Amino acid sequence: MNQISLVNEQSMNNLMTSLDIAELTGKRHADVMRDVRHEIEELGVEIGERIFAHTSYKDKSNRDSPCYKFGKEGAMQLALKYDAKTRYKVIKRIEMLEQQQNTHSYMIEDPVERAKRWIIEQQEKQLLIAENSVKDQLIGELKPKADYTDKILQSTGLMTITQIAKDYGMSAQKMNSILHELKVQYSQNRQWLLYSKYHAEGYTHSETIPITHSDGTPGTKLNTKWTQKGRLFLYQLLKKNGILPTIEKRNEV
Incomplete structure (x- = not known):
């Protein structure tokens, strides 16, 4: 002392x-x-x-x-x-x-x-x-709550939806479907885009990458990743709807 x-x-x-x-x-x-x-x-x-x-x-x-x-x-x-x-x-x-x-x-x-x-x-x-x-x-x-929130706050960099979905023990496809049902995003040309009210919140970071279509023509694809702010937003939204990350499910047992 x-x-x-x-x-x-x-x-x-x-x-x-x-x-x-x-x-x-x-x-x-x-x-x-x-x-x-x-x-x-x-x-x-x-x-x-x-x-x-x-x-x-x-x-x-x-x-x-x-x-x-x-x-x-x-x-x-x-x-x-x-x-x-x-x-x-x-x-x-x-x-x-x-x-x-x-x-x-x-x-x-x-x-x-x-x-x-x-x-x-x-x-x-x-x-x-x-x-x-x-x-x-x-x-x-x-x-x-502290366990998963601390995990988010201690992380840096961007995360794919696949990485975030893994925290919940589900596939990226399932996570994207849930976020669509919760009116966070919608699908357009087989790409997931945020609804306009979330555009300026800093939840995601997107960039276009060049691709080649099956017919040989060039094109671009939007590559979207989630920021840690966005990850925290998803955590709070999903928890509000009764969907918990795996780490919290274990603590409830």
């Missing part, structure tokens, strides 16, 4: 800071601060400021710089914004910090106070188990 001097002393409800999340995600601290502010805005000020407490720390120049501190609830709220590996790192960091703080409680000399502390900790553990069960379900429900 970052060695920082917080204005307010950390407690069980303030296990982590935005600096810790920056370290775990590899993001700039300013970007994590922006993420926290976005969560507060989305949750509403009343809930958001209860989960995320604005504070400060001493930077390398010994100046007071802003940061946020939060407990497990806030850490998990942020973790849901990131990928599965980062969520795992956050969970393990929380477990380590909780274990450290629990170890300190057993150093209480008075046996009665130590017993009281033990009872409180057991109650807290039961609450955390219940909270984790809920959060695990939420993460599980969000993960299928």
Whole structure:
């Protein structure tokens, strides 16, 4: 954990800071601060400021710089914004910090106070188990979408309809037929063309290539490929119509 001097002393409800999340995600601290502010805005000020407490720390120049501190609830709220590996790192960091703080409680000399502390900790553990069960379900429900969406966003370049159809476990012919039924494209001279309302959306990139007809006469053929923006559009449209990529079907089993 970052060695920082917080204005307010950390407690069980303030296990982590935005600096810790920056370290775990590899993001700039300013970007994590922006993420926290976005969560507060989305949750509403009343809930958001209860989960995320604005504070400060001493930077390398010994100046007071802003940061946020939060407990497990806030850490998990942020973790849901990131990928599965980062969520795992956050969970393990929380477990380590909780274990450290629990170890300190057993150093209480008075046996009665130590017993009281033990009872409180057991109650807290039961609450955390219940909270984790809920959060695990939420993460599980969000993960299928994140898996395929991340796959799209991490990709670069253009894709053929055959490549996209493969993600859904179907042929290009079947995919083209579905997109025709959904009024995305139509067939003209044995070529699939987008309806005019999609022309300027940046979903596809086409080029003409020279061909030779069977009778020996020259001609051209339109070669259309889908951009990653177009691929994401297809994913959202198909999912809306109950058609899922193979990776999400596996996660639903």
